[in-house]
Amino acid sequence: MESQTETHRKQKKWLRLLLFPLPLQGHVIPMLQLANLLYSKGFSITIIHTCFISSPKYPSKNPHFTFHSIPNGLSKSECSNADNLVSFISLLNANCAEPFRDCLVKLLSDVSDEPVAGLISDSTWKFTDSIAKSLQLPRFVLRTTNISSFLALAALPLLQEKGYLPKQESQEEKPVIELPPLKVKDIPVFKTQDQEGLHQTIAALVEQTKSCTGVIWNSFEELEHGSLTDFRYNFRVPIFPIGPLHKYFPVPSTSLLSQDQSAISWLNKQAPKSVIYVSFGSVASIEKSEFVEIAWGLANSEQPFLWVVRPGSVIGSEWLEPLPKGFMEEIKERGHVVKWAPQQEVLAHTAVGGFWTHSGWNSTLESFCEGVPMICHPCFGDQRVNARYVSDVWRIGVHLENKVDRFEIAKVVRKLLVEAEGHEIRDRILQFKKMADQSTQQQGSSYRSLESLVSQILSSQSQGKL
Known part of the structure; x- marks a missing residue:
C-alpha cells in the first residue's frame, strides 16, 4: 500500500511555497529550518527576504531554494537600531508592504508551470494578511514563540481591563489569576513610548491569527498540552505544533553573526x-x-x-x-x-x-x-x-x-x-x-502534525483553484 508521504510527493510535484521571515536571527533561523523541512517533503521553496538580511551565504548554503530580496526602506542608522524592537518592527511593517505585494504579484504571475501552494509568513508581518486575501493565496503563519507566551499576549486587553497593566512595582510578585503560573512581572512587555499603540497592534495580530489558513508552532504537544488545549478552545483555526524544528535533520548554519569556533x-x-x-x-x-x-x-x-x-x-x-x-x-x-x-x-x-x-x-x-x-x-x-x-x-x-x-x-x-x-x-x-x-520521530506527535500540515497545504491549494 502506498504511504501517505509518497502520495504527497506525487501530488506536490512542481508545487512552490513562499516563505517570508522577519529579519531577526530568532525569526530567520526557525523559518529556514521550516523551509528545509518542507523541501524534504517535496515542495519547492522561495524565500522572500528584506535587504536587512541579504547575504551571499544564504543562496550558497541553500542552493535548493530560490531567494528574492525586497527593499526595506530603512536608513543605515535605522538598521543599526534593531535592538529597539518595537520601533524597528513598526518601521519594517510600514516600509515593506508595497514591495512585498509587488514581489508576490510577480512571483504568482511568473510560475504558471510551478503553481504557488501558499504563503508562510512570520506572524509579526501585519500586512501579509490583507495582501494574501486580496490575491486569494492561502496564508499560514509561523509563530516563533511558544503557545504559552502567545496566550499571555492574547490576554493583554483582559489584563489591562483587570488592572494588572500598567505594571506597578508593588504588585510585581502578585499572581495573575487568569494566567497561572505567571506573576505580574512575567506579563510580556516591550519598551516603547506608545504602549497603547503597541497593544492595539498586538490585538490586531492576534485577531489575524483567527483568519489564517493555519498556525505553525516550533513546539510540541507533550511540552505544552495544556496551552494547546486552551488555544484550540479559543482559536478555531488549524494548528501544527511540529517542533523542535532543528531536531529533524542537520541544516546549514543560519546564524546572521559570525561564529567563533x-x-x-x-x-x-x-x-x-x-x-x-x-x-x-x-x-x-x-x-x-x-x-x-x-x-x-x-x-x-x-x-x-x-x-x-x-x-x-x-x-x-x-x-x-x-x-x-x-x-x-x-x-x-x-x-x-x-x-x-x-x-x-x-x-x-x-x-x-x-x-x-x-x-x-x-x-x-x-x-x-x-x-x-x-x-x-x-x-x-x-x-x-x-x-x-x-x-x-x-x-x-x-x-x-x-x-x-x-x-x-x-x-x-x-x-x-x-x-x-x-x-x-x-x-x-x-x-x-x-x-x-520522540516527538519528531516517525509516529511522534510533531511528525504526525507535520504530515497534517502537508495535507492542509495541499487541500488549501486545491481549494484555491476552485
Whole structure:
C-alpha cells in the first residue's frame, strides 16, 4: 500500500511555497529550518527576504531554494537600531508592504508551470494578511514563540481591563489569576513610548491569527498540552505544533553573526558537565553595571565558563571595555569570552553543564533538546513567560529573578553545576530531552502534525483553484 508521504510527493510535484521571515536571527533561523523541512517533503521553496538580511551565504548554503530580496526602506542608522524592537518592527511593517505585494504579484504571475501552494509568513508581518486575501493565496503563519507566551499576549486587553497593566512595582510578585503560573512581572512587555499603540497592534495580530489558513508552532504537544488545549478552545483555526524544528535533520548554519569556533576548542579541554555557557541572544542589551556584576559573579563561582558578549550588547560600549581591571588575569584559563558561538554545537558538547540564557524560545528549545539545565535571565516580552515555565512548571532551571548581583550569580551557578539541586534538575531535563527526541520521530506527535500540515497545504491549494 502506498504511504501517505509518497502520495504527497506525487501530488506536490512542481508545487512552490513562499516563505517570508522577519529579519531577526530568532525569526530567520526557525523559518529556514521550516523551509528545509518542507523541501524534504517535496515542495519547492522561495524565500522572500528584506535587504536587512541579504547575504551571499544564504543562496550558497541553500542552493535548493530560490531567494528574492525586497527593499526595506530603512536608513543605515535605522538598521543599526534593531535592538529597539518595537520601533524597528513598526518601521519594517510600514516600509515593506508595497514591495512585498509587488514581489508576490510577480512571483504568482511568473510560475504558471510551478503553481504557488501558499504563503508562510512570520506572524509579526501585519500586512501579509490583507495582501494574501486580496490575491486569494492561502496564508499560514509561523509563530516563533511558544503557545504559552502567545496566550499571555492574547490576554493583554483582559489584563489591562483587570488592572494588572500598567505594571506597578508593588504588585510585581502578585499572581495573575487568569494566567497561572505567571506573576505580574512575567506579563510580556516591550519598551516603547506608545504602549497603547503597541497593544492595539498586538490585538490586531492576534485577531489575524483567527483568519489564517493555519498556525505553525516550533513546539510540541507533550511540552505544552495544556496551552494547546486552551488555544484550540479559543482559536478555531488549524494548528501544527511540529517542533523542535532543528531536531529533524542537520541544516546549514543560519546564524546572521559570525561564529567563533575557538569556543569548541576551549570546551574540548574542559571536564564533562563542568562549564556554564552564558549567552543573552542576538538582540538583548545590558547596562555596564550589570555587565560588571555578571563578570565578577562568574569569576566568584569558581566554575569554568564560556561567555558570549555580542559587540554592542553592553550599552555605551563597543565590546569588553567595561570589564573590571585585572579580570582576565583573575580568571586565566577558567573562562573564555567570544563575540558569538555556534550555540547548538556548544549545548551538545559534553563539557557544558548549564546554560545561563535570556530565555528566548529558540535557546530554550535548544537547551531542552540537549538536556542542559538553565539559569533564566529574561529581558523582555515572551522571555519572561518562558522563564517562569522553565523554573516553576517544567522545573528544569533556576530563575534569576532579583537584581543582578555578583554574590547571587556565583551562588546560582554553583547550585546548578555542583550541588544536589542541580543534579535533580539535570535528571528532570533529560526526561524532556527524551520527549523532544520522540516527538519528531516517525509516529511522534510533531511528525504526525507535520504530515497534517502537508495535507492542509495541499487541500488549501486545491481549494484555491476552485
